[in-house]
Amino acid sequence: MRILLAEDERDLNKIITKKLEREGYSVDSCHDGAEAIDYLMAADYDGAILDIMMPKADGFQVLGTLRKAGKTTPVLFLTARDSVVDRVKGLDSGANDYLVKPFSFEELMARIRAMTRSSFGQATSVLTAGDLVMDCAAHRVSRAGEEILLSAREYAMLEYLLHNKGVVLSRETIEDHVWNFDYEGGTNVVDVYIRYLRKKIDDGHEKKLIHTVRGSGYVLREEP
Numbered sequence: 667m668r669i670l671l672a673e674d675e676r677d678l679n680k681i682i683t684k685k686l687e688r689e690g691y692s693v694d695s696c697h698d699g700a701e702a703i704d705y706l707m708a709a710d711y712d713g714a715i716l717d718i719m720m721p722k723a724d725g726f727q728v729l730g731t732l733r734k735a736g737k738t739t740p741v742l743f744l745t746a747r748d749s750v751v752d753r754v755k756g757l758d759s760g761a762n763d764y765l766v767k768p769f770s771f772e773e774l775m776a777r778i779r780a781m782t783r784s785s786f787g788q789a790t791s792v793l794t795a796g797d798l799v800m801d802c803a804a805h806r807v808s809r810a811g812e813e814i815l816l817s818a819r820e821y822a823m824l825e826y827l828l829h830n831k832g833v834v835l836s837r838e839t840i841e842d843h844v845w846n847f848d849y850e851g852g853t854n855v856v857d858v859y860i861r862y863l864r865k866k867i868d869d870g871h872e873k874k875l876i877h878t879v880r881g882s883g884y885v886l887r888e889e890p
Contacts, residue, residue: 668693670694670714672714674720679697690825715778744767779802794828823860827885835885
């Protein structure tokens, strides 16, 4: 899924971005609040990680602008400000979670999974469709008990399809949530990765899970 990271400590920004990308997330990163607002207004993110103390606009201002625009993007504040007053202010201003520096990356990943899971109405980190199982915490996918090895991009696309099980998704919607602004690939990239997934997920199984809806896009569902 697609995440915005706004963190003005450049080394930390780079480290978090690499960690998120290794976990299969598509990441846009920036270093100040004004740029964060530009990103958030230009795309629909599945989650945003905002430092509070940033130049040009702080995290509270970024979040306020986001909510005034009617956007419900889940937001996690990542900050060194650890007082109860700051935490209460962050949560009351519309943030979904609050993580204090220094932190463990394992906890950050768990909080991101919980934040995005709740936005899709999921109760656990395990996503299913028939005999297809994705354990987001363990980063493992299997079908009929057999493990399936996926690339980071294949994993990201399958996760987005599972979060939207039964919903027809246009190519543009899938691309917007799986690739970031830096992507410069071909216009048929979604079709290419759908073929990859079908080969790994559906080939050899009588019941197909990934379906084409002519003129509309793709849907993952248990019945044709």
